[in-house]
Amino acid sequence: MSRIYEALQKAELDRKLDRSERSDAPESHIPVPSTAQAAVAEYEAPVALPIEPETRREPVVAAAPRRSAGPLDLNGIPRRAWTPSYQQLPALMERGAAVEQFRSLRSRIHELRDISPLKSILVSSGLPQEGKSFIATNLAISLARHKNSKVLLIDGDMRRYTLHQLLGCDSHPGLAEYLGGKANMVEVMQRAEETKDMDKMRHTVLPNLTFIAGGNGGDKAADLSGNPRFGELIRDASPYFDWIIVDSSPVIPVSDAVNLARSCDGVLLVARGGETKYQVAQRAQSELKASNILGFVLNAVEHQPHVGTYYGYDVENE
Numbered sequence: 001m002s003r004i005y006e007a008l009q010k011a012e013l014d015r016k017l018d019r020s021e022r023s024d025a026p027e028s029h030i031p032v033p034s035t036a037q038a039a040v041a042e043y044e045a046p047v048a049l050p051i052e053p054e055t056r057r058e059p060v061v062a063a064a065p066r067r068s069a070g071p072l073d074l075n076g077i078p079r080r081a082w083t084p085s086y087q088q089l090p091a092l093m094e095r096g097a098a099v100e101q102f103r104s105l106r107s108r109i110h111e112l113r114d115i116s117p118l119k120s121i122l123v124s125s126g127l128p129q130e131g132k133s134f135i136a137t138n139l140a141i142s143l144a145r146h147k148n149s150k151v152l153l154i155d156g157d158m159r160r161y162t163l164h165q166l167l168g169c170d171s172h173p174g175l176a177e178y179l180g181g182k183a184n185m186v187e188v189m190q191r192a193e194e195t196k197d198m199d200k201m202r203h204t205v206l207p208n209l210t211f212i213a214g215g216n217g218g219d220k221a222a223d224l225s226g227n228p229r230f231g232e233l234i235r236d237a238s239p240y241f242d243w244i245i246v247d248s249s250p251v252i253p254v255s256d257a258v259n260l261a262r263s264c265d266g267v268l269l270v271a272r273g274g275e276t277k278y279q280v281a282q283r284a285q286s287e288l289k290a291s292n293i294l295g296f297v298l299n300a301v302e303h304q305p306h307v308g309t310y311y312g313y314d315v316e317n318e
């Protein structure tokens with residue numbers, strides 16, 4: 001992780017040098033709080049001031065009575081029509097640079113699991129639009145490609161849930177309905193309906209993927225994210241999946257992801273190449289300091305080497 005930080009710091013320094021070389025005018029420095037404030041305004045949510053772990057408030061929403069779902073039968077999960085967007089899910093392609101990049105990320109995660117127990121991973125970042133949903137969904141697909149691994153993908157952004165758009169499926173009922181006690185775990189899970197015209201990749205990968213959409217948390221999202229039912233969901237689902245990947249909202253404007261992260265084994269932070277400022281990455285890390293931060297993913301970096309085509313990996317090799 002420190003290498004990524006150094007890289008971010010170096011990129012920031014290079015940008016500054018580049019700017020000062022181009023002009024003698026003083027550099028226009030946008031401090032982190034302004035960027036964060038802009039994002040807060042966009043979310044129309046109150047500023048979530050950092051809360052020290054020992055002073056965190058108890059969740060406002062009382063836990064709904066627990067309905068035991070009994071042993072989970074993956075084949076009993078409702079199947080729905082999915083039409084995934086290949087454009088936004090390059091990890092679904094047979095091969096290519098993106099497939100290779102997600103395979104590398106997957107390998108790093110497998111290595112981390114060799115060191116300490118790791119199954120549930122929350123994906124977050126400091127600010128909106130840094131690529132959290134893109135990374136979370138493609139990582140889930142890449143993990144599901146590997147040795148038939150069973151993956152649960154959860155859209156934990158109950159304000160701007162978008163994963164159902166990437167997968168081309170329904171957004172309700174979802175996590176918000178589960179956390180609000182309106183539905184049980186199996187009722188909010190969905191799997192892809194198998195159709196005759198499914199291509200090879202969808203036929204191989206999608207059956208390994210189970211999805212929980214965001215549902216509609218609206219202005220209750222913050223309270224819902226603090227509901228202990230999320231921890232129960234992770235605990236109850238864990239025995240049935242090899243991996244649980246949770247997408248989330250940005251941590252600087254709102255605290256939902258910090259709440260959800262407490263129930264996950266690790267957190268993967270996303271920084272967008274050429275856009276995320278070092279201070280933003282640092283602040284995101286600080287907001288999540290009570291969690292096990294696995295590292296940063298530097299997203300949308302240009303000039304990636306095209307090793308995939310050289311080695312010619314495809315789904316059979318995984």
Ligand SMILES: Nc1ncnc2c1ncn2[C@@H]1O[C@H](COP(=O)(O)OP(=O)(O)OP(=O)(O)O)[C@@H](O)[C@H]1O
Nearest residue numbers: 088127128129130131132133134135160250299300
């Ligand atoms: N590596 C990438 N290559 C191409 N497009 C990308 C990449 N990463 C993200 N995008 C695109 O950038 C946009 C924002 O990405 P995404 O929705 O994943 O961000 P986010 O951090 O989840 O945003 P929000 O905080 O609003 O939920 C999307 O249109 C997505 O398809």
Ligand SMILES: [Mg+2]
Nearest residue numbers: 132133157162
């Ligand atoms: Mg998102």
